[in-house]
Amino acid sequence: MEIGNKDVYFWNHKKTKDIILMKKPELLAPAGDWRMLKTAVANGADAVYFGVDRLNMRAKARNFKLEDLNEITSFCHENNVDAHLTLNTIVYENELKQLDEILLAAKEAKIDMIICWDNSVIQKCMEYELPFCISTQASISNSVSAKFYKNLGASRIVLARECTLHKIKTIKETVDIEIETFIHGAMCVAVSGRCFMSHEIFNKSANRGECIQPCRREFEIKDKDDDYSLILGEDYVMSPKDLCTIEFIDQLIDAGIDSFKIEGRKRSPEYIGKSVSTYRKAIDLHAEGKLTEEIKKEMLEDLKRVYNRGFSHGFYFGKPINEFTDKYGSQATTRKIFSGKVLNYFKKPKVVHMKVQAEDLKIGDSVYMIGDTTGCVEATITNMIRDEKPIENAEKGIDFTFSCDQLVRTGDQVYKIIPAEQRKGLQ
Numbered sequence: 001m002e003i004g005n006k007d008v009y010f011w012n013h014k015k016t017k018d019i020i021l022m023k024k025p026e027l028l029a030p031a032g033d034w035r036m037l038k039t040a041v042a043n044g045a046d047a048v049y050f051g052v053d054r055l056n057m058r059a060k061a062r063n064f065k066l067e068d069l070n071e072i073t074s075f076c077h078e079n080n081v082d083a084h085l086t087l088n089t090i091v092y093e094n095e096l097k098q099l100d101e102i103l104l105a106a107k108e109a110k111i112d113m114i115i116c117w118d119n120s121v122i123q124k125c126m127e128y129e130l131p132f133c134i135s136t137q138a139s140i141s142n143s144v145s146a147k148f149y150k151n152l153g154a155s156r157i158v159l160a161r162e163c164t165l166h167k168i169k170t171i172k173e174t175v176d177i178e179i180e181t182f183i184h185g186a187m188c189v190a191v192s193g194r195c196f197m198s199h200e201i202f203n204k205s206a207n208r209g210e211c212i213q214p215c216r217r218e219f220e221i222k223d224k225d226d227d228y229s230l231i232l233g234e235d236y237v238m239s240p241k242d243l244c245t246i247e248f249i250d251q252l253i254d255a256g257i258d259s260f261k262i263e264g265r266k267r268s269p270e271y272i273g274k275s276v277s278t279y280r281k282a283i284d285l286h287a288e289g290k291l292t293e294e295i296k297k298e299m300l301e302d303l304k305r306v307y308n309r310g311f312s313h314g315f316y317f318g319k320p321i322n323e324f325t326d327k328y329g330s331q332a333t334t335r336k337i338f339s340g341k342v343l344n345y346f347k348k349p350k351v352v353h354m355k356v357q358a359e360d361l362k363i364g365d366s367v368y369m370i371g372d373t374t375g376c377v378e379a380t381i382t383n384m385i386r387d388e389k390p391i392e393n394a395e396k397g398i399d400f401t402f403s404c405d406q407l408v409r410t411g412d413q414v415y416k417i418i419p420a421e422q423r424k425g426l427q
Contacts, residue, residue, distance in 0.1 A: 039375030044280030047082035069109035082112040143174035185263025244311035269376035336415035362393035371412035
């Protein structure tokens with residue numbers, strides 16, 4: 001690799017003072033639809049992962065169609081972004097023809113990698129000469145397992161979520177294979193999968209991508225003999241907090257991990273935009289030697305603005321103790337409320353023309369503008385013009401213009417960003 005490559009940088013080892021040539025980790029982002037995919041690309045993802053409407057672990061999420069693959073890979077490759085297709089469920093005998101159909105379409109579309117763990121998918125990937133990555137569902141936790149999958153032909157492995165940073169380093173030093181780890185997003189009480197709770201209660205198998213997450217709810221213990229019951233503690237004892245590594249992302253980079261994976265194919269475009277842009281900035285600043293503790297604290301607060309269940313360091317420094325969320329749903333510090341739609345965007349002056357259809361807007365408000373082509377753009381309203389005169393606010397029914405450096409499109413939905421506590425008051 002050339003020294004001038006943008007993905008390579010010089011790193012000054014703190015202990016030995018040696019100057020070491022390092023490679024930036026790939027930043028891998030989730031995509032459930034075009035809004036999410038384009039938001040991920042616009043905010044600096046090196047690669048995206050997604051599923052089609054069959055055989056992937058997010059069957060309940062938004063998914064692309066098989067016929068979308070060529071368009072997806074063309075868009076990604078035009079933007080120097082890799083496209084990873086998830087085929088990471090258990091595959092039944094009657095689905096082998098579907099598997100062939102999907103893999104042949106993936107090969108034709110030039111998908112960069114297949115994410116899988118069922119042996120049928122591995123075998124088919126080898127037959128069709130498709131690069132494949134072993135999913136975290138395989139629970140790879142040691143170098144022998146890593147070597148086994150390497151010998152099968154895997155290009156990369158996603159280690160089990162319960163691996164500590166020390167174990168990851170050991171595996172990385174022992175086996176010459178690309179390693180991918182999660183850096184942000186939801187964690188499962190079953191750690192790397194294989195949960196049967198949803199299947200047992202609702203006949204919706206998590207291992208087929210159908211999980212409806214009953215574990216996230218509050219539970220009650222009932223005494224069968226006497227007529228009383230107890231709420232099981234103050235915490236949601238089967239609902240872990242979300243993983244967040246921004247406070248020690250530099251340690252993960254220095255460990256030589258090849259790919260950093262953000263979880264969230266079921267989440268919103270603004271979650272994708274905020275998480276991808278934040279980790280993109282952190283990786284780049286670290287390469288420049290400018291990632292300070294103060295900046296990481298600011299980034300942590302930024303990540304708290306979008307959907308999260310509270311944050312945990314996961315298993316990176318040992319088994320997390322009592323790292324469960326204390327309420328149902330999101331603990332984000334902000335919420336979005338629908339305000340209106342974009343009527344036009346004037347490229348030369350970089351001005352948005354919008355109409356307020358619901359929530360009022362005023363100077364100083366921040367908004368998301370979301371659309372299938374635009375993805376998600378965040379902006380702050382610094383000026384408002386109506387009929388060539390400045391105004392301070394706009395109520396329902398009013399149209400006005402404001403400056404915005406980022407391109408948006410006619411029909412994009414505009415959401416006002418408000419503090420979470422203010423949203424509660426509105427309810």
